Amino acid sequence: MQVTLLGTGDTTGTPTAGCDCATCRRARDRGVERSRFSVHVTNERTDESLLVDCSPDFRHQFLTHDVPLPDAALVTHIHFDHLDGLGNAYRVFDDLPVHAANEVDPVTGESVADTVRRKYDYLDRVRVHDHAPAERFRVCGLDVRLVPVDHPPLLCYGVVIEDPETGATCSLTGDTSYAIPEASRSALSDPDLLLADAIVPASSCEHHPLGGTHYDADGVPRTFGSKHMTREGALDMAAALDADRTRLVHVAHFYPADEAFDDPLAVDGERYEL
């Protein structure tokens, strides 16, 4: 399994349009980018690839990184930065199966699969496949599970991708607070590679109207506001899940410039062989 990080940024990306902060300037100077979230997974045995989330930066990502167009896609939740790139399927794909959860979200009155189907109804190339949370399904020769995480107020899912031949596993937390339900933690545990939401350092919580929550023993917040993990929370989660290797993703430009490009914060284009 080959995993390419196409988009490692948050909703605005880094550099952020119109932003002249030290972190965005440093990114421009270094020629690095954190575009909106997307991960490309290739199964070399079947020569197929799966796209996890459809970034609004889809076109730029596929022009910039040496990866084939996907044979299938998966959508973790309906926020703009994970879904709205699906419009790029128009005239690019003959057929694109899109996998999503079938659980009805009380906030929207429909499941992620239903929202994808409704919003992209005009694209007859897009075919939505519904899956129950935690159900194991096979796509591109890989075993995949969508596991519930905590991203209020919307339903959102982490992803477990396992090669049934080699046992290699990649886990993605998805957009989530530190409060991932126990059953999902168990499914996400022991991966060869963990991609964990770490939108900001814990020190940024003082700037959020809700502050932070899910404090560790030293009073450090693991969750920024209510929706995302802090860097410290993501690293605690990686330890709890016993990940062999961890990259922090969904990273905002609010990291101080002298920390923003330190390991294990990911940038676009990183590639891993599992």
Ligand SMILES: [Zn+2]
């Ligand atoms: Zn900036």
Ligand SMILES: [Zn+2]
């Ligand atoms: Zn989100």
Ligand SMILES: [Zn+2]
């Ligand atoms: Zn997001």
